[in-house]
Amino acid sequence: MSAEAISENGAKSDFWDGVRLSMPVVVASAPFALLFGALAVDNGFSVIEAFLMSATVFGGASQMVGIELFGQHVAPWLIVLSIFAVNFRHVLYSAGIGRRIAHWPLVQQAIGYFVLTDPQFAVAERKAEAGETVGFAWYMGLGLPVYVFWVIESALGAVFGKLIPDTHALGIDFLLPIYFLGLVMSFRIRPLWLPVVVASAAASIIAYKTVGSPWHVSIGALAGVLLAVILPPRHSGVEARP
Amino acid sequence: MSTTLWIIVAASIATYLTRIGGHLVISRFDHIHPRVEAGLNAVPAAVLTTLVAPAALSAGPAEWGALVVAGLVSLRGGLMAMFLAGAAVLILARQVVG
Numbered sequence: 001m002s003a004e005a006i007s008e009n010g011a012k013s014d015f016w017d018g019v020r021l022s023m024p025v026v027v028a029s030a031p032f033a034l035l036f037g038a039l040a041v042d043n044g045f046s047v048i049e050a051f052l053m054s055a056t057v058f059g060g061a062s063q064m065v066g067i068e069l070f071g072q073h074v075a076p077w078l079i080v081l082s083i084f085a086v087n088f089r090h091v092l093y094s095a096g097i098g099r100r101i102a103h104w105p106l107v108q109q110a111i112g113y114f115v116l117t118d119p120q121f122a123v124a125e126r127k128a129e130a131g132e133t134v135g136f137a138w139y140m141g142l143g144l145p146v147y148v149f150w151v152i153e154s155a156l157g158a159v160f161g162k163l164i165p166d167t168h169a170l171g172i173d174f175l176l177p178i179y180f181l182g183l184v185m186s187f188r189i190r191p192l193w194l195p196v197v198v199a200s201a202a203a204s205i206i207a208y209k210t211v212g213s214p215w216h217v218s219i220g221a222l223a224g225v226l227l228a229v230i231l232p233p234r235h236s237g238v239e240a241r242p
Numbered sequence: 243m244s245t246t247l248w249i250i251v252a253a254s255i256a257t258y259l260t261r262i263g264g265h266l267v268i269s270r271f272d273h274i275h276p277r278v279e280a281g282l283n284a285v286p287a288a289v290l291t292t293l294v295a296p297a298a299l300s301a302g303p304a305e306w307g308a309l310v311v312a313g314l315v316s317l318r319g320g321l322m323a324m325f326l327a328g329a330a331v332l333i334l335a336r337q338v339v340g
Contacts, residue, residue: 028322031322031325044246045246046246049246049247049250052247052250053250053253053254056250056251056253056254057250057253057254057257058257059257061290062253062257065289065290065293066249066253068293070246070249076245076248076249076252079249079253080249080252080253080256081256082289083256083257084253084256084257084259084260085285085289086286086289086290087256087257087260087261088260088282088285088286089260089282089285089286090257090260090261090263090264091260091263091264091267091282092264092282093261093264094260094261094262094263094264094265094266095264095265096264097265098264098265110262113258113261113262113265114258114261116261168336169333169336169337170333171304171308171329171332171333171336174297174301174305174308174332175325175329175332176293177293177294177297177298177301177305177309178308178309178312178324178328178329178332179321179325180290180293180294181294181309181312181313181316181324181328182312182316182321182324182325182328183286183290183321184287184290184291184294185313185316185317185324186316186321187286187287187290190283190284190287191280191283192280192283192284193287196284196287196288196291197287197288197291199288200287200288200289200291200292200295201291201292201295202295203292204291204292204295204296205295205296205299208296208299213296216292216296217289217292217293219292220288220291220292220295221285221288221289221291221292222288223288224284224287224288224291225281225284225285225288226281227284228280228281228283228284228288229277229278229280229281229284230277231280233276233277233280236276236277236279236280236283
């Protein structure tokens with residue numbers, strides 16, 4: 001067997017190793033993909049648009065935020081800015097994973113960054129920390145199934161979302177705030193979480209009552225972020241790091 | 243091209259920039275100012291809270307019940323468990339109070 005054939009077989013088995021690790025992520029994200037599709041249609045998206053958004057943005061929480069704001073007829077630039085804000089955490093993943101995949105050809109790196117989601121970062125970082133090389137085949141084995149299922153299930157959700165007759169009785173219109181509460185709670189281990197949440201909640205409610213929607217989103221978010229910036233760094237738990 | 247399509251295209255570019263930007267920009271700096279890092283850390287909770295709080299305030303008993311139960315479940319369970327619990331309470335309560 002030639003060296004090339006051996007390395008090709010190695011890449012194949014690496015790919016399938018990645019696929020195996022992707023399965024829990026595929027299962028866990030399926031309901032949210034279906035839900036995104038259904039909610040997108042409920043908020044005025046067409047099936048094609050829901051499909052396109054999943055295929056190009058590929059970020060669950062940010063897509064939910066986007067369609068919620070779209071349904072509230074928020075200005076387009078503010079929708080894009082909000083999606084950018086929700087996805088901003090990827091900057092940190094990107095900075096972290098960069099040194100693990102720097103040995104790939106540039107085109108492979110460009111593709112790799114496209115599928116850099118929360119679980120993708122977590123699983124790849126764990127492999128790197130265990131001293132193993134993060135290869136392109138393994139990385140795409142992990143990322144590709146998540147992407148393909150996410151896009152297909154979004155379209156399915158959009159198709160079947162159109163068929164739901166009474167969205168109020170099924171609570172469809174209030175599922176997103178519940179989902180967002182879950183995301184807020186998932187960040188509760190972060191320093192300053194409670195003060196930030198309290199500041200953002202208070203500011204957004206006041207802005208909602210006075211300035212009105214959609215500005216309560218920007219004003220509330222700004223209040224929480226500013227509080228984190230203003231409070232002495234010893235409270236934010238970041239000064240210990242190099 | 244429709245407004246919706248423009249939003250999708252712009253959002254996908256903005257999102258890709260966050261995924262590649264950290265590698266291109268942040269990794270060139272030796273360190274980030276602690277206050278900037280604290281601000282960045284606060285972004286997700288701050289943005290997401292604004293999508294819950296006003297909605298909760300203008301809702302009714304069915305929605306409040308769902309949020310309380312979902313919040314409690316999230317202390318122990320994962321995102322999916324809390325979401326299903328909240329959705330179940332919401333649907334059941336709406337059959338009663340409309």
